[in-house]
Amino acid sequence: MSSTVADALDHHDEHGPAKGIGRWLFSTNHKDIGTMYLVFSLAMFLIGGLMALVIRSELAVPGLQFVHPEVFNQMTTMHALIMVFGAVMPAFVGLANWMIPLMIGAPDMALPRMNNWSFWILPVAFGILLSTLLMPGGAPASGWTMYPPLVLQTGDAFPFLIFSVHLMGLSSIMGAINVIVTIINMRAPDMSLLKMPMFVWTWLITAYLLIAVMPVLAGAVTMLLTDQFFGTSFFLAAGGGDPVMFQHIFWFFGHPEVYIMILPAFGVVSEIIPTFSRKHLFGHDSMVYAASSIAFLSFIVWAHHMFTVGMPLTGQMFFMFATMLIAVPTGVKVFNWVATMWRGAMTFETPMLFSLAFVFLFTIGGFSGLMLAIAPADIQYHDTYFVVAHFHYVLVPGSIFAIMAGAYYWLPKWTGHMYSERLGKLHFWSSTIFVNVTFFPMHFLGLAGMPRRIPDYSTQFTDFNTIASIGAFGFGLSQLIFVWVLVSAWKGQKATDRVWEGSHGLEWTLPSPAPYHSWDTPPKARIANEAFE
Amino acid sequence: MIRKSFLSLLGMCLAGTASAEWALNMPRGITELSLETYNLHMMVFWWCVAIGVIVFGVMIVSLVKHRKSKGVEPAKFTHSMTAEVIWTAVPVVILLIMAIPTAETMVKLEDSRDPDLSIVVTGYQWKWHYKYQDSGVEFFSSLARPSVEARRKLSGINPYDVENYLLDVDNPVVVPRGSKVRMLFTSNDVIHSWWVPDLAIKKDAIPGIVNESWFRATETGTYRGQCAELCGKDHGYMPIVVEVVEPDAYQAWVDTRRDDASRVATAQ
Numbered sequence: 085m086s087s088t089v090a091d092a093l094d095h096h097d098e099h100g101p102a103k104g105i106g107r108w109l110f111s112t113n114h115k116d117i118g119t120m121y122l123v124f125s126l127a128m129f130l131i132g133g134l135m136a137l138v139i140r141s142e143l144a145v146p147g148l149q150f151v152h153p154e155v156f157n158q159m160t161t162m163h164a165l166i167m168v169f170g171a172v173m174p175a176f177v178g179l180a181n182w183m184i185p186l187m188i189g190a191p192d193m194a195l196p197r198m199n200n201w202s203f204w205i206l207p208v209a210f211g212i213l214l215s216t217l218l219m220p221g222g223a224p225a226s227g228w229t230m231y232p233p234l235v236l237q238t239g240d241a242f243p244f245l246i247f248s249v250h251l252m253g254l255s256s257i258m259g260a261i262n263v264i265v266t267i268i269n270m271r272a273p274d275m276s277l278l279k280m281p282m283f284v285w286t287w288l289i290t291a292y293l294l295i296a297v298m299p300v301l302a303g304a305v306t307m308l309l310t311d312q313f314f315g316t317s318f319f320l321a322a323g324g325g326d327p328v329m330f331q332h333i334f335w336f337f338g339h340p341e342v343y344i345m346i347l348p349a350f351g352v353v354s355e356i357i358p359t360f361s362r363k364h365l366f367g368h369d370s371m372v373y374a375a376s377s378i379a380f381l382s383f384i385v386w387a388h389h390m391f392t393v394g395m396p397l398t399g400q401m402f403f404m405f406a407t408m409l410i411a412v413p414t415g416v417k418v419f420n421w422v423a424t425m426w427r428g429a430m431t432f433e434t435p436m437l438f439s440l441a442f443v444f445l446f447t448i449g450g451f452s453g454l455m456l457a458i459a460p461a462d463i464q465y466h467d468t469y470f471v472v473a474h475f476h477y478v479l480v481p482g483s484i485f486a487i488m489a490g491a492y493y494w495l496p497k498w499t500g501h502m503y504s505e506r507l508g509k510l511h512f513w514s515s516t517i518f519v520n521v522t523f524f525p526m527h528f529l530g531l532a533g534m535p536r537r538i539p540d541y542s543t544q545f546t547d548f549n550t551i552a553s554i555g556a557f558g559f560g561l562s563q564l565i566f567v568w569v570l571v572s573a574w575k576g577q578k579a580t581d582r583v584w585e586g587s588h589g590l591e592w593t594l595p596s597p598a599p600y601h602s603w604d605t606p607p608k609a610r611i612a613n614e615a616f617e
Numbered sequence: 618m619i620r621k622s623f624l625s626l627l628g629m630c631l632a633g634t635a636s637a638e639w640a641l642n643m644p645r646g647i648t649e650l651s652l653e654t655y656n657l658h659m660m661v662f663w664w665c666v667a668i669g670v671i672v673f674g675v676m677i678v679s680l681v682k683h684r685k686s687k688g689v690e691p692a693k694f695t696h697s698m699t700a701e702v703i704w705t706a707v708p709v710v711i712l713l714i715m716a717i718p719t720a721e722t723m724v725k726l727e728d729s730r731d732p733d734l735s736i737v738v739t740g741y742q743w744k745w746h747y748k749y750q751d752s753g754v755e756f757f758s759s760l761a762r763p764s765v766e767a768r769r770k771l772s773g774i775n776p777y778d779v780e781n782y783l784l785d786v787d788n789p790v791v792v793p794r795g796s797k798v799r800m801l802f803t804s805n806d807v808i809h810s811w812w813v814p815d816l817a818i819k820k821d822a823i824p825g826i827v828n829e830s831w832f833r834a835t836e837t838g839t840y841r842g843q844c845a846e847l848c849g850k851d852h853g854y855m856p857i858v859v860e861v862v863e864p865d866a867y868q869a870w871v872d873t874r875r876d877d878a879s880r881v882a883t884a885q
Contacts, residue, residue, distance in 0.1 A: 146776040146783075148768060154850040227847045233824060234807040234849060321825020327808060328823060361683075362691040370701050392810060392845075393821045394828035397727045401720060408712045412705060419704045422676050427692035429685040440680070447672065451665035458715065460650075460722045461658040463819050464643055467810060467845040531643045533814045535845045538853030540768060542784045543776050586691075 100600050109204075112196035113600065114181045117203050119498070121178030122491070124206060126567070128170030129484075131214070133560050135163040140522075144553035146543050156539035157225035158217070164228035168345070169252045170210050172479065175487045176348040177202075177259045180287050183494060184263060186591035186598060187281050189272030189607040194265040195258075202258035209251035216241035227537060229338070230305065232319040232330050236312050246309045253298040260294035263287055272590065275609040278369060281589055285372050286351030289379045293340045293347070296383070301337040304330060328393050335386035343382045346446075346478060347375055349486030350417055353439040355589070356493050357421050360436035361428030362586035367420045374413035374420075381410050391462045400459050407457040411450070418447055433584070434508030438489035441481055441516045449477030452527065467537075470530025476523045480559075481516070488515070488566065495570075496579035500597035503573040511569055514562035521555030644814050647836040647861065651817035653722045661715060668711075729831040732799035736790065740802070740809030740822035740844070743851035747790050750801075754874040760854045761785035768854060784841040789858035793867035794837050802828040807849060813842035813859055821846055834861040 101107045101116065111117055138159045142150050151159070181199065185192055193199045216223040221239010224230070230245070238245065267288050271280065280288075307318040308330070317323025319330045350371075358365045365371065387395060387403040395403075421443050430436070452474040456462050465471055488511075496502050525548035530536075534545045541549065579596040590609055594602050645655045683689055735750040741757075748755035760768075764783050767774035776782040792798050802811055802822040812819040820830045842857040862870065 147772070147774075148770040152770060152850075153853065157847070157850060157852070225850070231808060231847075234847065237807070237849065321823075326825070328826065362685070363693075364695045366694075367696045367701055370696070392819050393823065394826065397723060400723060404719070404723075405716060408716060411712060412708050415708045416701070416705060418672060419700075422672060422679065423697075423700065425676065425679045425683065427689070427694075428679075428683050429689050429691040430680065430683055431685045443676065444673065447669070451669060454665060455658065455661045458657055458661050458719050460654045460719060460726060460817075461643075461661065463726075464654055464658065464814060464817060466819055467812075467847075528641050532641065533644070533842070535812070535843050535853075537847045538843070540776075540783060540853055542782050 110200065112192070112200055114185050114193045114196070114199065115498075115598065115600065117193075117199050118178045118181030118183075120203050121174045121181060121206075124203075125171050125173075125175035125178060125487075126570075128166050128174070128210065130563065130567075132163050132166035132171055133563065135159045135166065137556060137560055139163065140553040140556035142539055143541070143549050145550060146541055146546055148540050151539070153539045154222060154225055157227075157537065158223040160537055161224045161227055162213070162217070165213060165224075166210070167479075168228065168341070169249075170206070172345045172483050172487070173252075173256060174206060176287075176290070176345070176483075177256075179283075179348065179352065179487070179490050179494075180259075180263055182498065183591060184266055184284055184287060185270070186497075186594060186602060187284050187589055188267065188270060188275060189590050189603045189609060190266055190270035191601060191603045193262050194270055195262045198258050199262055202255045202262065205251050205255040205258075209248045209255065212244050212251070213248040216244050219244070229331075229334060230308065231334075232308060232311065232327050235308060236320075242312060243309065246305045249305050250302055253302045256294050257298050260291035260298075263291040264295070267291075272603075272606050272609040278372065279609065281351075282354035282365060282368065282371055283348070283351035286347040286354070286375050289375050290344050290347045293344050293379055293382065297337040297340045297344075300333060301341075304333040304337065307333075328390075331390050331393060332387065335389045336383070338389065339386045340379070340382040342475075342478075343378055345483045347379070349442070349446075349483045350375060352486045352490040352493075353421065353442050356435045356439040356489055357424050357443075358588070359493075359584050359586045360433060360439075361425045361430050363424055363428040364588070365420070366423035366426075367416075370416060371420055374416040377413040378410060381406060381413070385410065388457060388459075388462070391459050392466050404457060404459045408454070411454050411457075414450055418443060418450070431585075433492075434503070434505060434512055435489045435493035437509065437512045437516075438485045438492065441512070442485045442489065445481030445485070445516075445519070446478055449474055449482055452477065465530060467535055468530035469526040469534045469536055472536050473523050473526035473530060476526070480523065481519050485515075485519075491570075493584075494591075495573060496583045497591060497594070497596050497598055499573055499576075500579055500595075501573050501576035502579050503569050503576055507565060507569045507572065511562060511565040514565065515559060518555045518558035518562055522552050522559055523555070525549075525551045525555075646815040646817050647834050647838070647840065648816055648832045649835070650722065650726060650832070651815060653725070654817045657719055657722060660718070664711060664715065726830075729799050729829050731797065732831060733796035734792070735799045735801060736792075737801045737803070738811055738822060740804040740806070740811070740848065740855075742806050742849050743844075743855040745786075745809075745811070745855060745857060746805075747788075749871070752871045752875065754871055754878070756788045756874075758786045758788045758790065758858070760856060761787055764854075781841065783854065784843070784856045784858070786856055786858045789839070789860045791860045791862060791867060791870045792834060793864040794834050794861050795864065797831060797833045799829065799831045802830070808846050809844050809848045809855070810846035811842070811857060812845040813840050813857055815840040816842075816859065819845055834859075837861045837863060 142156055219240040224238050224241050224245045226235035310316040311318055311320055317325040319325045319327050354365055385407045388407040456465055492508055529545055529548045534541055581595050582592045643655055643658050645652050737748040739746040744757050744759040746757050763779045767776055767779045802820050804822040804824045809822040810819055811822055816832045818830045820828050838861055840859045844852055844855045
């Protein structure tokens with residue numbers, strides 16, 4: 085009996101990837117699907133980045149030079165939708181697909197066919213979304229927040245926008261279910277929940293957030309659809325509806341969404357900083373509790389996006405205090421990273437550099453977040469470039485730097501080759517310098533009174549806008565270095581199994597590149613880790 | 618003491634450049650509450666600077682000292698209950714210190730009782746309509762002509778040659794200095810947001826809803842703002858201009874406006 089099982093396993097071991105395009109179209113392999121997610125998100129990152137460059141070109145000097153205001157609004161809207169749903173979220177799902185099974189000792193994701201489906205929905209969704217650029221009336225131009233009544237003035241693109249958002253949500257929900265089922269059921273037998281690596285933990289929490297809020301977004305946009313086409317008036321004042329209700333529902337999704345984009349980033353840097361400090365993560369358990377608290381609080385702070393819509397005083401106070409509370413667990417995370425570095429033996433390879441920049445610059449975004457929590461001050465900051473600076477600080481040198489860090493960190497495990505450290509460092513320094521040149525001046529613009537989402541501005545805003553535009557082009561070009569790093573890594577030096585001197589965890593016990601099928605028999609997590617001591 | 622004077626010097630630099638160019642920091646504005654808002658903003662800002670100096674300071678020390686190239690042996694510690702309790706509790710205390718003055722200002726911001734004057738502001742795509750409830754004066758306020766011409770794509774007009782490019786209107790709102798002015802906001806189409814930084818008012822104008830806010834200007838002058846909620850293609854072209862004048866000048870303005878209105882009525 086046991087020998088037949090062993091035979092079956094052996095047989096399974098032998099079959100490698102299918103040949104040709106079928107390998108990718110019909111793939112149920114977590115590594116292939118992870119790769120597709122990552123490549124897709126890189127493509128979306130570059131497309132969304134081009135739109136950002138259209139925006140920054142128009143804003144480089146006062147006056148209207150390149151695009152009409154309606155096109156400008158389409159660019160801001162599409163840039164946000166593509167970056168949020170097309171670049172950042174799929175990149176983290178890609179990392180989850182690749183790394184969670186390797187880190188917990190599982191042979192694959194729990195639901196491999198659904199995994200295939202949840203990826204392949206995305207190119208369709210974004211194909212639809214991008215096609216709206218060519219439709220009569222143009223692409224959606226109401227901002228990614230899709231506030232009614234303005235969004236109902238969208239042209240032919242409107243139903244396509246709703247449909248593509250539905251598809252993205254569907255994909256995210258399926259991805260999240262897969263992550264949860266995998267983590268709960270397929271861990272190595274001796275890996276208890278609190279022994280899981282931080283990246284796995286933050287993804288588990290993120291997946292619950294996704295399941296909780298994506299249906300809410302789906303509900304909100306469906307109500308928009310019926311308001312537009314089926315005579316309902318959920319959000320139309322003339323029919324007894326309430327436009328503000330949409331904002332409440334949207335931000336009930338939207339605020340957890342913000343943490344969906346940052347919690348896995350916390351996980352990535354919590355893997356990298358200990359490796360290059362040659363120490364264990366400081367306060368692993370308190371990091372778990374902090375991430376869980378952040379996730380819980382994310383459900384009760386949504387109306388801090390709405391301090392100017394007119395809310396009762398008690399409501400404002402509640403949302404302000406709850407928002408300020410988020411600073412506590414977020415602070416714990418930052419302090420724990422610093423404590424992890426403290427008295428370590430640090431080296432500064434590219435993944436570590438990106439993680440360190442993450443800690444510095446995400447914290448700056450956290451500071452402006454705390455400022456935004458102060459309701460009376462928020463009334464001045466709201467809908468200005470100060471907010472644009474804030475969320476770009478937490479999303480670009482926050483989420484995206486963490487994704488970059490993760491890509492550099494795990495690339496040798498994925499490909500079996502080392503990337504060029506020289507090019508990686510060049511990419512890091514140019515990205516870090518230009519990201520600050522782009523977004524730091526935006527704080528000043530906002531405080532000085534420049535609203536966001538405007539295609540042209542009064543002349544006193546010129547200097548900082550010009551600086552930001554120069555930075556944006558610098559940042560955009562820097563990302564081409566990243567593409568070159570990836571391409572040139574195929575010819576890079578062979579990677580060892582452990583890759584990094586200080587790395588810990590099951591994924592580093594596998595060969596590099598990780599075999600097409602790994603962990604057919606569950607490993608002993610404890611023994612694997614002790615091997616590294 | 619030295620630290621305090623250093624901080625206030627830095628603060629003055631920031632504020633100084635702000636009033637000169639209106640470019641680096643939030644304006645202090647011309648109402649009691651705009652000043653309170655500014656002070657709250659600066660309070661949180663300095664807290665953030667202080668926390669940043671400590672956290673980044675420790676981090677930089679670590680980055681300099683604790684590197685492998687210096688031949689250090691990594692320490693083995695993985696947690697410390699004491700440290701963790703401290704850095705959970707201290708932020709809670711700091712937040713409480715911030716929350717109390719903030720809550721006080723919030724209560725004042727909401728207290729629009731007993732106004733001397735009420736103005737209904739209605740947002741339109743893409744202009745503002747003002748109606749003075751007490752005197753019946755009403756008018757639309759749109760982007761001023763010179764800006765309208767200069768703003769067209771490749772108009773050939775240099776924005777620098779236009780006075781107050783994109784921040785000037787044909788009919789400004791006129792209010793008396795020292796009076797409590799209540800503003801009522803609503804909209805005719807989509808959501809707009811009425812924002813004048815010097816009054817520290819930003820309130821959404823929403824169809825089907827009437828929002829409220831108030832201010833009492835302490836200085837005469839011309840104060841400019843813009844629509845702050847994306848409202849369609851010309852969102853960037855519906856500025857706001859508020860002129861604060863002495864009460865008698867205000868009365869004179871109301872009288873002229875009334876005469877104009879009755880002349881138009883008789884002519885019809």
